[in-house]
Amino acid sequence: MENIRVLELYSGIGGMHYALTESGVGAEVVAAVDVNTTANEIYKHNFPNTPLHPKTIEGMTLDDFNKLTFDMILMSPPCQPFTRIGLQGDISDPRTKSFLYILDLLPRLSKLPRFILLENVKGFETSSARESMVKTLIECGYNYQELLVSPTCLGMPNSRLRYFLIAKAPPGSFCFQTTPEIHEGFPLPAEEDVSGRSFPVSHSSASTTCPEEERRETQAEDAGVLYKLERIQDAERKSRQNRDESVRQIGDYLENHGGEEMEQYLLSHKTLLRYALLMDIVRPTCRRSVCFTKGYGHYVEGTGSVLQSCMETDMESAFRSLELLSDEEKLQQLSRLKLRYFTPREIANLMGFPKHFTFPKNISTKQQYRVLGNSLNVHVVARLIQLLVS
Structure with missing residues (x-):
């Protein structure tokens, strides 16, 4: 398999980029996009060779996205509209505008990205933004799974329960059984597929289910x-x-x-x-x-x-x-x-x-x-x- 071309949206200080490297998947970040000047300075300090676009996502046109010819989107949209201790403005919050723009662009891309991963706070799963995302993914034919996962599932002593969505474009399918319910913790992959190829499993002995x-x-x-x-x-x-x-x-x-x-x-x-x-x-x-x-x-x-x-x-x-x-x-x-x-x-x-x-x-x-x-x-x-x- 050729290196997967990755678009990192809301790139922040590069957490997604580091995760991509740690995953062992053959991939290359073709562009990172973020408007936060401090985060961008830290990102550039650690990833000097990655093209970084210091602009709003709405400032990129459909043509700009198509020229990047990416296979995967990694994104962590602003969480303030969805956090349970905030105002919960959801789609009426201006900070959700860029995410809705992405959902609008996705079906119109010249080629659907094969993979999508989104991270946000617990609370996103009950939002209208999430409803819009799931509707768009279904219309585009994606298979997807929603999850609530914390680092404690990997034996790390810090509670950070977060919502995730992973999606695969047709005809892609997952190495585990998807469910319409939100999965708590990591789903256990099948040990191997019909070709005998092993799938990666957790390097931790900790439980894959969040308590x-x-x-x-x-x-x-x-x-x-x-x-x-x-x-x-x-x-x-x-x-x-x-x-x-x-x-x-x-x-x-x-x-x-x-x-x-x-x-x-x-x-x-x-x-x-x-x-x-x-x-x-x-x-x-x-x-x-x-x-x-x-x-x-x-x-x-x-x-x-x-x-x-x-x-x-x-x-x-x-x-x-x-x-x-x-x-x-x-x-x-x-x-x-x-x-x-x-x-x-x-x-x-x-x-x-x-x-x-x-x-x-x-x-x-x-x-x-x-x-x-x-x-x-x-x-x-x-x-x-x-x-x-x-």
Whole structure:
């Protein structure tokens, strides 16, 4: 098979590109398109030889698309119109305009792309945008499968439940049985087809099915949980997750820098006093963390877990009777935990970005958190590309 020619839309910092490389599929990104200048600078820094179009998708004509002669579309449209904690503007949100433009162009392309992969937030599956997409795919004759998948399915200690759709143009079919329902986790491919050719399978021993408790955790995150005022059942759920040995420990993803270099990531006194009861705190031995969003490091509640870097201090004792203490005493007690933010590199590790992924030196920490929060898990998408092409 010749190299698959790939069009990467909403290319961001290159998560889809890295996933394509990791999948092992013979492919070449013929063009990447994104309007975000910061993301484009990071993309160009890591993929200097890939043609990058810094423009809106609506700024490309049908002829522009046809000239690229691509076989695959990888895309992750803006999620803000569909997130459950947003306004849920759906197709009335201006940020959905470019996606609807793609759906309008698809049937009019001179040649249908053989493969399509789309990623978005949980919530997209109930949107009118999704209805329009499925209608267009059916009219074009595509076979497709919708999925809800999280990195925990691959043994990674981070909850990032996301909606995916993979589609194949006729006469293509999948190496697994498609269903009209949204599949939770990865469908298991057949071991081999009639020719005896083996299909790629997961490199992880973790379960391919996402646990239902992760869906509840994601819903709780969106509702804004008071983590240190959590219910007994929430504490028990987190304890179960930390005992699940099919998931790796947080410590496997941490940087090995000394204390001085990490001091810049310690939570400020103001943040400790104001948000101590709202934070999701994990330790290096934990096997769970909550989803990191673009507001991480700037906002505290619901934007991602923080790390307890002093293992000698017991968390329960640090939080005991806080309401009875003065601010100075609270600080003294909480500071013993040495709570810090995960570094951007650590978040990139938890999202599957390879070690050679780097940021240009002029990109601030806040910008790094923001673009990572808007990105995707590389390992999850790599596995889906394998399933799509097999």
